[in-house]
Amino acid sequence: MHELTCAQMVESITDYLEGALPPDELESFRAHLLSCDGCDAYLDQMRSTVRLLRAAPGHRLPVAVESAIVRTFREWNGTRADQ
Amino acid sequence: MTVDLAGLLAGDEDAFRDLVRAHQATMMRLALLHVRSVADAEEVVQETWLAVLQGIDGFEGRASLRTWICRILLNIARRRAGQESRSVPMSGLPGADGGPTVDPDRFISAGPNAGHWSVPPRRWGRQPEDLLLAGELRELLGDAVRQLSPGQREVITMRDVEGWTSTEVCELMEISEGHQRVLLHRARARVRQTVEAYLERQSSPAT
Ligand SMILES: [Zn+2]
Numbered sequence: 001m002h003e004l005t006c007a008q009m010v011e012s013i014t015d016y017l018e019g020a021l022p023p024d025e026l027e028s029f030r031a032h033l034l035s036c037d038g039c040d041a042y043l044d045q046m047r048s049t050v051r052l053l054r055a056a057p058g059h060r061l062p063v064a065v066e067s068a069i070v071r072t073f074r075e076w077n078g079t080r081a082d083q
Numbered sequence: 084m085t086v087d088l089a090g091l092l093a094g095d096e097d098a099f100r101d102l103v104r105a106h107q108a109t110m111m112r113l114a115l116l117h118v119r120s121v122a123d124a125e126e127v128v129q130e131t132w133l134a135v136l137q138g139i140d141g142f143e144g145r146a147s148l149r150t151w152i153c154r155i156l157l158n159i160a161r162r163r164a165g166q167e168s169r170s171v172p173m174s175g176l177p178g179a180d181g182g183p184t185v186d187p188d189r190f191i192s193a194g195p196n197a198g199h200w201s202v203p204p205r206r207w208g209r210q211p212e213d214l215l216l217a218g219e220l221r222e223l224l225g226d227a228v229r230q231l232s233p234g235q236r237e238v239i240t241m242r243d244v245e246g247w248t249s250t251e252v253c254e255l256m257e258i259s260e261g262h263q264r265v266l267l268h269r270a271r272a273r274v275r276q277t278v279e280a281y282l283e284r285q286s287s288p289a290t
Contacts, residue, residue, distance in 0.1 A: 005198025005199055006198060006200045006203075007183065007187070008198065010272075011183065011268070014264055014271060018264055018267075020260075020264060038204060039200075041203065041204045041205060041206050042203075042204045045204055046272075048278075050271065052215060053228075053239065053243040053244050054243060054246065055221075056221070057221065058108040058112055059111040059112070060107065061103070061104075061107040061110075061125065065128070066104070066107070068129060070099065070103070072129070072132060073136060076133075081094070
């Protein structure tokens with residue numbers, strides 16, 4: 001089994017989380033993780049980062065804009081009916 | 084989604100309104116990755132729906148409806164952003180396009196332990212989630228995403244904020260799974276770094 005450094009681990013982390021590591025690399029990755037608290041903490045931080053992003057606030061479309069879009073639909077529908 | 088589309092073609096206004104509502108948050112978010120103001124983003128969404136209606140006969144159902152709609156939006160938003168700021172160079176931040184995503188100084192540079200942590204990351208626990216409620220971190224996260232390259236920004240937003248699958252994001256952006264992972268990796272690493280720096284500042288005040 002190929003031994004990974006921590007510097008290599010951090011660059012493989014997304015492939016790991018995405019389930020995209022080939023079997024042999026996955027084995028090396030897991031083995032390193034079991035014996036390295038730093039990399040385990042880094043993995044935790046990456047997962048935490050994803051959770052934080054999920055909580056991002058959003059913008060709602062104002063009613064006036066929604067109405068304008070629906071008017072566009074009505075017009076579009078009218079021209080289609082004419083054809 | 085095929086039900087919505089059928090309703091749409093039959094001129095069902097309620098079905099159309101439901102569709103607009105169902106996608107508004109995602110569309111606004113995606114538009115705001117490229118245009119600066121909320122008003123501009125609203126215009127992009129409006130323009131997108133017009134383009135969707137005009138092109139609805141060309142929708143072949145190969146991609147999902149939401150992917151198709153968002154791809155149209157992305158083209159409109161990107162075009163607008165290109166007109167606005169063609170001269171602004173892409174961020175020359177470390178790890179933006181290539182190279183390591185973690186500061187090499189964090190690792191031992193020589194000797195038998197080369198490549199292992201010299202400054203290991205610490206465990207965050209619930210600290211960032213608690214700070215998120217205070218709002219400052221929330222703003223910081225938004226800024227961190229905005230500072231990414233356009234591709235990284237799109238991938239991390241659709242994957243981690245919107246929760247789309249990698250397959251959908253690849254369809255949306257017309258990129259390969261591998262490319263998508265590279266963009267996601269660089270984007271997440273960058274945002275993680277921002278959070279880490281923020282937490283360090285929190286725990287070592289008055290410097
Ligand atoms: Zn390690």
